[in-house]
Structure formats: C-alpha cells, structure tokens
Amino acid sequence: MGFGDIQAFNIALLAKQVWRLLHHTHSLFYWVYKARYFPNCSFLEAELGHNPSYVWRSLMAARDIIRAASKWKVGDSKKIRVAVDNWLAHKPVFTGEEQPDMLVSELIDEDTGQWNR
Structure with a gap:
C-alpha cells in the first residue's frame, strides 16, 4: 500500500x-x-x-x-487543574508551594471575570 x-x-x-x-x-x-x-x-x-x-x-x-x-480550551475553567493539565504555552510558575489539585477557576474572580491577583 x-x-x-x-x-x-x-x-x-x-x-x-x-x-x-x-x-x-x-x-x-x-x-x-x-x-x-x-x-x-x-x-x-x-x-x-x-x-x-x-x-x-x-x-x-x-x-x-x-x-x-493538546491544550485545554479554558471555558468555565472548573475542570482544569493548574499544575497538572496542559492549558498554558509553558509550565506554570508557582511563587509558593505547588498545589496539584488547584483549579484554574480558583484563580479567577467570579464577580469580574478577571484574574484574581
């Protein structure tokens, strides 16, 4: 063939x-x-x-x-784990202790829809 x-x-x-x-x-x-x-x-x-x-x-x-x-399409971000899943162009950098179960939705302010700094 x-x-x-x-x-x-x-x-x-x-x-x-x-x-x-x-x-x-x-x-x-x-x-x-x-x-x-x-x-x-x-x-x-x-x-x-x-x-x-x-x-x-x-x-x-x-x-x-x-x-x-593959990469995640973020959407509502309630299923994407920050440290484990492939959702960024690079590996995430943590200033403190890495939390493998932290979700991307925890990084977003629900009221404004902006990143929670």
Whole structure:
C-alpha cells in the first residue's frame, strides 16, 4: 500500500480511536471500555490497570501522544487543574508551594471575570 512508516500509521489510527473515546461518549465503543477500564473516572484519568488487553495498552499509548500534543480550551475553567493539565504555552510558575489539585477557576474572580491577583 505504500506506507512509509507503518508504526506511525498505526499510532495515527489508534489516536483516532482515542479521539472517539474523548468526544463520542454516547457510543457503544465508549461504554464498553468505560465499564471495563475506567468506570469511576474519565478516559484522560484512566490507569493502565492490572490485566489490560493489548488494545487497551495501545489506546493508552496513543492517549499519551494526544495528551502531550493538546491544550485545554479554558471555558468555565472548573475542570482544569493548574499544575497538572496542559492549558498554558509553558509550565506554570508557582511563587509558593505547588498545589496539584488547584483549579484554574480558583484563580479567577467570579464577580469580574478577571484574574484574581
């Protein structure tokens, strides 16, 4: 078929399935994998687990590629963690102790919609 790099092509196809898991949450594909591998969290927070299938391992590898190359669109900022999630062009700089569970919404003044300095 003339594929130059079959491994890169495979990762691209797996990344497409990861995209489906992220955006088509009403599909049978999503619900089967959610029930088996990430029943209590989102796909982005899912762990590899104790007895993963070959397909699940492959999807997790492609998920890491998608995660590294994507950025959050802030919106209401109630799900984006300041220190953990990829939402800035650079890694955030903390003047005090880093708080991994701090949300971006905590940095915004609710009354004015401006950054809370």
